[in-house]
Amino acid sequence: MKSPPPAVREKRLSGFERYLSLWVGVCMVAGVVIGKALPGVTVFLRGLEIGEGSHINIPIAVLIWLMIYPMMLRVDFTSVLGVRRRPAGVLITLFVNWMVKPFSMAFIGWIFFRHLFLPFIGEELAGQYIAGVIILAAAPCTAMVFVWSYLTDGDPAYTLVQVSVNDLLMLVFFAPIVSILVAGASGLTVPVGVLVASVVTFIVIPLILGSVSRVVLIRVRGKKWFEERYLGLFHPVTVLALLATLVLIFAFQADNLTGQPLHVLLIAVPILLQVYFNSSLAYGLMKLFRVRHSIAAPGALIGASNFFELAVATAIALYGPGSGAALATVVGVLVEVPVMLSVCSFCNRTRHWFDDGAAVTGEET
Numbered sequence: 001m002k003s004p005p006p007a008v009r010e011k012r013l014s015g016f017e018r019y020l021s022l023w024v025g026v027c028m029v030a031g032v033v034i035g036k037a038l039p040g041v042t043v044f045l046r047g048l049e050i051g052e053g054s055h056i057n058i059p060i061a062v063l064i065w066l067m068i069y070p071m072m073l074r075v076d077f078t079s080v081l082g083v084r085r086r087p088a089g090v091l092i093t094l095f096v097n098w099m100v101k102p103f104s105m106a107f108i109g110w111i112f113f114r115h116l117f118l119p120f121i122g123e124e125l126a127g128q129y130i131a132g133v134i135i136l137a138a139a140p141c142t143a144m145v146f147v148w149s150y151l152t153d154g155d156p157a158y159t160l161v162q163v164s165v166n167d168l169l170m171l172v173f174f175a176p177i178v179s180i181l182v183a184g185a186s187g188l189t190v191p192v193g194v195l196v197a198s199v200v201t202f203i204v205i206p207l208i209l210g211s212v213s214r215v216v217l218i219r220v221r222g223k224k225w226f227e228e229r230y231l232g233l234f235h236p237v238t239v240l241a242l243l244a245t246l247v248l249i250f251a252f253q254a255d256n257l258t259g260q261p262l263h264v265l266l267i268a269v270p271i272l273l274q275v276y277f278n279s280s281l282a283y284g285l286m287k288l289f290r291v292r293h294s295i296a297a298p299g300a301l302i303g304a305s306n307f308f309e310l311a312v313a314t315a316i317a318l319y320g321p322g323s324g325a326a327l328a329t330v331v332g333v334l335v336e337v338p339v340m341l342s343v344c345s346f347c348n349r350t351r352h353w354f355d356d357g358a359a360v361t362g363e364e365t
Contacts, residue, residue: 024337027246034247035254042251046321056194056201056317059248064202064309066241070234072167072210074160086158089286089295093162096282096303097140098169102177105137105274106130106185112270121263125324129267130186132328135315137274138177140166141305145298148305151344152297153351159298166302167207175199178314198314242309249312249330256327267331272339279304279343286354293354297347304343308333 035042048058113126121129141163149159175195218226250257257264282303286296308329315325 023243024246027243028250028334031247031250032254032257035251036258042254045248046252050201056198057313057321060245060313060316061201063241063245063248064313065206067238067245067309068202068206069210070231070238072207073214073231088289089158089291089299090162090165092282092285092289092291093299093302094165094169096278096285097166098173100281101278101303102134102138102181104277106134106181108270108274109133110185117266120266125263127186128319128324129328131182131319132315132325133267133271134181134185135178135325136271136306136308136311136329136332138174138181139170139307139310140302141307145302145305148301148340148344149298152301152347153294154298155292155294158295162298162302167203170203171199171207174203194317195314198317202310202313245309246333249333252321253327253330256322257330263327264331264334267328268335271332271335275304275339283347293351296354300347301340301343305336305340306332308336
């Protein structure tokens with residue numbers, strides 16, 4: 001007789017995690033209100049750039065550093081090497097994120113924006129929306145994955161490895177994939193110099209700072225102090241930076257969001273389709289290859305979610321804060337949290353699918 005599904009222990013979430021959808025919604029609304037009520041302030045903040053004409057917004061860049069730096073502090077290269085003992089979960093995650101996700105999004109975006117929705121949006125915006133959704137899909141999620149992993153009883157050490165490997169591969173693959181797919185699917189010219197500058201600004205610099213800080217502080221103060229004290233200092237900072245980033249993003253896009261509600265709904269359709277397709281593909285492959293649920297669920301969530309901070313910043317850097325590409329990435333932010341919570345719920349309800357597979361492989365968490 002098949003044993004009943006294991007009991008799921010009750011989660012002890014922080015106030016931010018428990019009311020995540022509420023906080024995100026409040027920040028979105030606050031951003032739109034600020035953008036409409038204080039246009040002068042919004043224009044001033046939007047005009048603060050790193051170098052003339054770079055479109056790399058200084059306030060957004062600082063907030064993203066405050067979110068990414070703590071994430072990069074957790075990247076332990078020795079643990080990345082140790083994944084060789086159980087490679088299936090990481091390999092499936094990488095396959096979906098880099099071999100399927102950007103290309104499926106380019107194809108889905110091309111179908112919807114170049115054909116199905118073209119009469120409603122026009123040729124010019126079609127190309128920009130395709131570019132935006134490609135940029136969104138080419139940036140796998142980082143920090144928020146740990147929240148999703150926790151909500152599904154994910155293996156925290158393995159999740160860290162999955163995210164770390166993705167972060168490292170982003171250094172190599174993000175710029176060329178975006179450049180090739182955007183030019184091919186949308187017909188827009190990609191300023192490669194600006195794209196490389198975005199990767200350096202939002203990925204390379206935080207990674208270097210995080211890696212150097214980790215090595216130096218562990219050597220000077222010890223690993224226990226580093227993990228219990230230093231990393232703990234950044235949790236409230238990261239949360240506040242995330243919320244502030246959402247406020248700024250939606251303030252910058254207030255006119256687009258309120259002026260084109262139909263376009264917002266149309267952009268959400270291919271994004272939702274792509275998210276559920278990739279999460280289902282990753283989850284199904286994990287089941288097929290008998291990966292443990294504690295690894296399969298975070299893998300599906302990494303395949304479904306996006307590094308929206310990087311995507312929005314890159315779209316703004318490439319095409320400007322008022323562009324259709326920037327709006328498309330912002331719509332991705334709009335649907336991210338409720339969609340990811342629904343994927344978490346599905347993974348939790350199907351936990352029993354993986355019991356027999358884990359027993360057969362004999363993997364250890």
